[in-house]
Amino acid sequence: MNFIDTRLKIRRFIKKNRKKVIFVVITVAIIIAINYILKNMPEEEIPKTTYEPNVAVMDESEVPKKWHSEIENRIKTFVDYCNNKEYQKAYDMISDECKDAIYPVIGDFKEYVDKRFQVKRIYSIQNFSNISKQYIYDVNFMSDFMATGSTGTNYGYVQEKFVFTEDDNSLKFAIGGFVRTNILDAFVEDENLKIVTKKKNVYYDHETYTVDITNKTDYPIVLGDGTGEDEIAISVNEQLREETNINAVNVVLQPNESRTFTFVFEKYCDDGYAPQAMYFTDVRVLKSYSGTEETRQQELDNAVRRYSLILNFNVKD
Amino acid sequence: MARKKRKIPAPQKRVRILVVIAILLILINVYNISKLIIIANNREKAKNLNTAEVTGSENITAEEIEQNAEERELEGLKDADERTRIQQYCGTFIRHIENGEYDKAYDLLYPDFKNNYFKTLEDFTKYVQEKFPSDLILVSYDNIERQGQYYILFTTITSPLQPDYSMEERFFFVENDFNDFKVSFEVKQ
Numbered sequence: 001m002n003f004i005d006t007r008l009k010i011r012r013f014i015k016k017n018r019k020k021v022i023f024v025v026i027t028v029a030i031i032i033a034i035n036y037i038l039k040n041m042p043e044e045e046i047p048k049t050t051y052e053p054n055v056a057v058m059d060e061s062e063v064p065k066k067w068h069s070e071i072e073n074r075i076k077t078f079v080d081y082c083n084n085k086e087y088q089k090a091y092d093m094i095s096d097e098c099k100d101a102i103y104p105v106i107g108d109f110k111e112y113v114d115k116r117f118q119v120k121r122i123y124s125i126q127n128f129s130n131i132s133k134q135y136i137y138d139v140n141f142m143s144d145f146m147a148t149g150s151t152g153t154n155y156g157y158v159q160e161k162f163v164f165t166e167d168d169n170s171l172k173f174a175i176g177g178f179v180r181t182n183i184l185d186a187f188v189e190d191e192n193l194k195i196v197t198k199k200k201n202v203y204y205d206h207e208t209y210t211v212d213i214t215n216k217t218d219y220p221i222v223l224g225d226g227t228g229e230d231e232i233a234i235s236v237n238e239q240l241r242e243e244t245n246i247n248a249v250n251v252v253l254q255p256n257e258s259r260t261f262t263f264v265f266e267k268y269c270d271d272g273y274a275p276q277a278m279y280f281t282d283v284r285v286l287k288s289y290s291g292t293e294e295t296r297q298q299e300l301d302n303a304v305r306r307y308s309l310i311l312n313f314n315v316k317d
Numbered sequence: 318m319a320r321k322k323r324k325i326p327a328p329q330k331r332v333r334i335l336v337v338i339a340i341l342l343i344l345i346n347v348y349n350i351s352k353l354i355i356i357a358n359n360r361e362k363a364k365n366l367n368t369a370e371v372t373g374s375e376n377i378t379a380e381e382i383e384q385n386a387e388e389r390e391l392e393g394l395k396d397a398d399e400r401t402r403i404q405q406y407c408g409t410f411i412r413h414i415e416n417g418e419y420d421k422a423y424d425l426l427y428p429d430f431k432n433n434y435f436k437t438l439e440d441f442t443k444y445v446q447e448k449f450p451s452d453l454i455l456v457s458y459d460n461i462e463r464q465g466q467y468y469i470l471f472t473t474i475t476s477p478l479q480p481d482y483s484m485e486e487r488f489f490f491v492e493n494d495f496n497d498f499k500v501s502f503e504v505k506q
Contacts, residue, residue: 026338030341033341045395045495046494047394047399047402047492047494047495048398048399049399049463050399051463051465051466053465122467123465124463124464124465124466124467125465126465140464140465142464144429145467145469145489145501146427146429146430146467146489146491146499146501147427147429147430147432147433147501148430148433148501149430149434149487149489149501149502149503149504150487150489150503151434151503151504152506155469155487157464
């Protein structure tokens with residue numbers, strides 16, 4: 001096939017499909033023109049800043065774009081309500097889980113507002129970290145320095161973590177660093193004790209466990225009184241984390257007594273590890289317990305039994 | 318009963334296609350023409366700017382000189398990072414005070430701040446005349462912090478003509494756009 005044949009073929013093809021060819025040429029021309037126009041559209045110049053409120057400082061992950069304005073508006077509305085002391089409206093914005101965990105009645109929330117918003121506050125936000133569909137923001141509260149020039153006060157801010165949780169294509173809003181409630185329904189039982197924990201509340205930097213303990217014996221039982229190491233602890237990534245208030249809590253049960261305790265453990269919710277179990281490393285079934293230093297060793301020497309107990313969670317975070 | 322599809326006659330069809338193409342071509346041309354107009358306008362502006370620089374105040378008014386300076390300042394701001402911009406805003410505010418243009422400095426104050434401390438221009442003038450150096454003002458920028466949309470500039474103000482004078486001052490800025498900002502500062506008792 002020579003050059004002339006090819007030319008003739010092309011010519012014939014064009015003649016035969018003239019309309020289609022014209023249509024294709026015009027379409028391509030239009031696409032090129034539109035591309036050119038869009039490329040050369042003058043961009044609106046706005047002052048460039050390094051401020052990216054919805055990008056996490058921990059790992060530079062970004063909160064989904066569809067939530068940006070929703071989150072920013074919610075925080076603004078909440079702060080406005082608090083500044084105006086519209087307690088009920090602000091309280092209604094918080095998720096039920098957060099209310100149950102921190103402010104079960106509006107009076108508790110009112111105290112928070114009155115303390116945090118003694119004067120009008122302005123604020124800034126910065127996404128701190130994101131775990132799955134939970135978006136954690138640092139919110140810095142400051143006195144309204146634009147209006148006061150911080151005259152007569154020291155410039156500074158108070159930081160609080162606000163958490164937004166994606167749930168059924170909507171966002172749940174929590175304050176005070178509260179992240180979520182996890183149902184555990186874990187228990188362990190032997191001839192001396194029955195220990196049940198139904199749930200834990202996860203905060204950004206700690207977890208609280210509600211634990212029901214029953215002494216089934218006719219002896220006093222000591223689980224924690226601050227005299228030993230890691231008496232009550234959770235295991236996280238093969239490390240034990242001791243209960244933070246053990247010296248104040250004094251976990252001692254009299255014969256046949258049942259009590260509910262709230263244990264607090266340090267644990268960052270974005271560290272990537274889930275607690276595996278709660279350890280009671282020194283359960284002391286004693287003939288008598290006075291709680292005094294003088295008789296402590298003698299009471300331990302006469303113990304009915306000393307052992308450790310593990311309460312497995314068997315749940316993923 | 319199903320509606321019968323009416324067949325468009327061939328000539329009418331051709332006309333329709335031609336109309337669509339014509340509209341598209343017109344749109345493209347309108348865009349190009351408007352772009353050419355903008356470019357021509359910009360060239361004219363640039364030419365005027367150059368003329369102003371070369372001929373000085375002979376052919377242009379003081380107002381035009383000021384406008385040209387503002388335009389150049391604005392161009393500079395567009396290339397600057399946020400720290401430089403905020404320092405420049407602070408410089409603008411101080412320059413107004415230094416030049417005795419208290420009304421211009423007063424206009425830059427954040428409205429609530431004005432309302433709290435300087436209800437009138439006279440109040441503000443009295444304050445700056447009392448607290449700031451009367452002639453040459455030097456500002457050293459010690460630190461800058463950002464809280465969301467707000468900037469806090471920590472400065473020390475001195476004056477070469479008053480060796481004993483030194484004042485630490487915190488300025489607070491909010492930037493709405495290039496060269497569009499509001500300022501407040503710690504009022505000294």
